[in-house]
Amino acid sequence: MWMLAAGIALAALAVGLVYRYLDWKAERGWAPHEPYQVIVSFEDGVTDDERKRMIRAAGCTVMDSNVHLGTYTLRSSRKMRRVLEHFNSMQGIHYAEPNYLYEATYIPDDPFLPDYQYGPQVIQAPEAWDVTVSRPDVVIAILDTGVHASHPDLATKLTAGYNFVENNEMPIDRNGHGTHVAGIAAAATDNGLGIAGIAPNTRLLPVKVLGDNGTGNLNQVANGIIYAVNSGAQIINLSLGSAASAVTLQNAVRFAADRGVILVGAAGNNGVSVPNYPAAYSEVIAVASTTMHDVRSSFSNYGMWVDVAAPGDRILSTYLGGNYAYLSGTSMAAPHVSGVAALLVSQGRSQAEARAAIQQTADPVPGTGEWWVYGRVNAAHAVRYRTAQEQQG
Known part of the structure; x- marks a missing residue:
């Protein structure tokens, strides 16, 4: 569910806390x-x-x-x-x-953020960080090809995981996809190197359900979901999928959802309206891909079964060997939303409250109501979202 582009870029940024009045349109x-x-x-x-x-x-x-x-x-x-x-x-x-409101504006010192990571900028993650950077007790499970455990932007973020492909406790990534997804969601931030993750203080649970060739079977994926729930993950990122629905997969998804876990799934990269599973299940937040220009990526699946969109075109993130690379796909869009979900969970939001915040505050970019229901996710608006009842109470 991804396409490798090339490249890595270097930049530098002076840092600090800049206090200013937020002048964004209200x-x-x-x-x-x-x-x-x-x-x-x-x-x-x-x-x-x-x-x-x-x-x-x-x-x-x-x-x-x-x-x-x-x-x-x-x-x-x-x-x-x-x-x-x-x-x-x-x-x-x-x-x-x-x-x-007068806010303290947080600018991390990760050198790739200002010039090479358009995703956090587009969804207004820096503004969201003025409200919350999440907490270490919030865990995103990355169900994928594993995660490169020694990557300097990920090593301090990982909890012990499991490998359902080889049935051992070593979810080693030899593909790169899972490592890339993990970095988008929650790479170490304000550490003076590399990139910034959407949920800077969140921990990551690596669960290998896809082999080194990027594919995995239904049993592995379903077992991975159950494992993530029982291991205490509050968010499960599913940057994987198939056009085939399965009772086992749906039951695993329901098991997680019934226990308050937020599930986020990639809509798929075939450029068609055919549903992709598990994203298309009602319990999962289905995510399409947009470009830096806020339009649908040509490869992204679409339809009114898709909830929201997020940046997924040429996304810079962590990669094998301690490196960084650009990848494209709805696999890259989904962890942007998982990161926002982690910010919301850190605020004490329930599954339903977090989902409502993500959906109701999404920006109505072109294609909303046709390619997806709600729009492109906006982290800053989501963490400030309150229901009518909360506003009155």
Whole structure:
């Protein structure tokens, strides 16, 4: 499910923490702010009783106050524009404004990130890292050709895994595909070398279910899924597939899903609308591939059985021998989404909550509603996503 392009590139980047106000476009024209929260300052001479009456009339409750600034931070059940219009139309109000967000912008020092990794940039992973870089207790299982354990961008991230091809505890990668997938999802980040993974602090569980030629059988894949669940993985990346559905595979997928595991699958590289399994199962988040220009990769499978898209065309990641290489395929798109899922799990999101965040915040790039349902995944929006109930609560 992948095509090898060539190459490796070198670059350098000075690093640091840069504090700036996020100027990305926000919903309904407002700059980023806490949902349903407004800060109000009252004019001098407004009594406590008048203030309380005005707050009640606006449908708000007091969350906090600052005596030095003379401000009240209020929670409202009303839309931001309406509550601001309400306050600003009242006598005795000095000003009312959204509870804006100001963020610390994290720029890792991995030299390939700024110039050679368009994937994290496109899905706004650096902005997501201002919210969370995940945690070491979050584990992504990489069901693939194994993982190169001594790669300097992966060695500190790996847990003990299993080889279902040779039935031993050595999931050695002699193909390169699994190592490449693993790096996209969670390569060591801010370590002064190589690339940045989407979920920097997440650990990786290597499960070899594909042989050195890149193929594996149903039994190996199904056993690998069960093993990953029982080993505590919260996310399973499945950058593999077939046009053939199988009861055994579907039962393994359901076993994982019923236990709260998030499954992410590659849509396939045949450039057709024929479903690819296990991605096409409803329990799996099916991922198509896009280019750096946010259009569908010509090789990517498509259809309304596909949930989201992610960068998968000429993706730089870890490779055999401690090297880096460009590969293309929906196999490369899927671990972008697995990485975002790991960021969400680190926030305490359930399987359903993480899936909703990934789907509902995807950017509606060309092809949305035709090639895939929701759009191209957006990590920054996903980690800030809240349901209507969460916003009101």
